Amino acid sequence: MSIGKSSTIGFAVMFAIVTLLALAACTEEGKPVKGFVLPQGDIAQGEQVFVDFNCHGCHTIPEIEFPETEFEPPFIMEIGGEVYRVKNYGELLTAVVNPDHIISPKYKAMLKQAEREVIISPMPYYGEQMTVAELIDLVEFLHAQYTKLQPEYYRGYYLTK
Numbered sequence: 486m487s488i489g490k491s492s493t494i495g496f497a498v499m500f501a502i503v504t505l506l507a508l509a510a511c512t513e514e515g516k517p518v519k520g521f522v523l524p525q526g527d528i529a530q531g532e533q534v535f536v537d538f539n540c541h542g543c544h545t546i547p548e549i550e551f552p553e554t555e556f557e558p559p560f561i562m563e564i565g566g567e568v569y570r571v572k573n574y575g576e577l578l579t580a581v582v583n584p585d586h587i588i589s590p591k592y593k594a595m596l597k598q599a600e601r602e603v604i605i606s607p608m609p610y611y612g613e614q615m616t617v618a619e620l621i622d623l624v625e626f627l628h629a630q631y632t633k634l635q636p637e638y639y640r641g642y643y644l645t646k
């Protein structure tokens with residue numbers, strides 16, 4: 486067997502192992518949903534849902550003024566704004582219906598700075614009160630809040646934050 490061929494086989498075996506590990510990781514963390522498509526939502530309605538459910542008690546969104554809330558959370562998290570990778574519909578929907586699935590790295594960093602531990606997301610579970618139509622509009626609204634930044638190009642590298 487030539488060296489070229491064995492290294493191709495070696496690569497194939499490694500690829501298979503990595504794929505299997507990735508699949509195992511997915512099944513451990515819940516049920517990944519493939520082929521999931523949301524119907525078109527209404528952005529303005531979604532903004533109303535955001536306010537109705539008091540999401541603005543814990544979140545700000547650049548350039549949007551929300552009514553005052555009495556609630557004072559220890560941390561205010563910004564959603565949307567200029568980012569290098571826009572969150573997709575699946576991620577936004579998951580953040581609302583299954584907030585503990587992935588705890589936002591930004592939030593973890595905020596807690597670390599305050600020397601507090603992350604255990605679960607402080608986000609309430611909305612599954613009992615929110616209708617599917619509200620959820621669809623909400624996710625449409627959230628998605629519209631992200632603006633994709635072009636990474637800065639520097640001597641052959643793309644710099645991302």
Ligand code: HEC
Nearest residue numbers: 538539540543558562577580584587588589592606607608
């Ligand atoms: C009690 C405070 C609180 C409320 C109320 C709340 N959130 Fe959150 N939310 C958080 C915190 C803290 C995080 C970061 C931890 C995590 O990832 O769950 C977060 C994360 C998110 C994320 C992911 C952000 C990212 O950058 O990964 C989205 C999207 C989101 N919330 C949307 C909502 C929406 C929509 C509502 C209302 C239906 C809502 N939140 C209500 C506290 C809250």
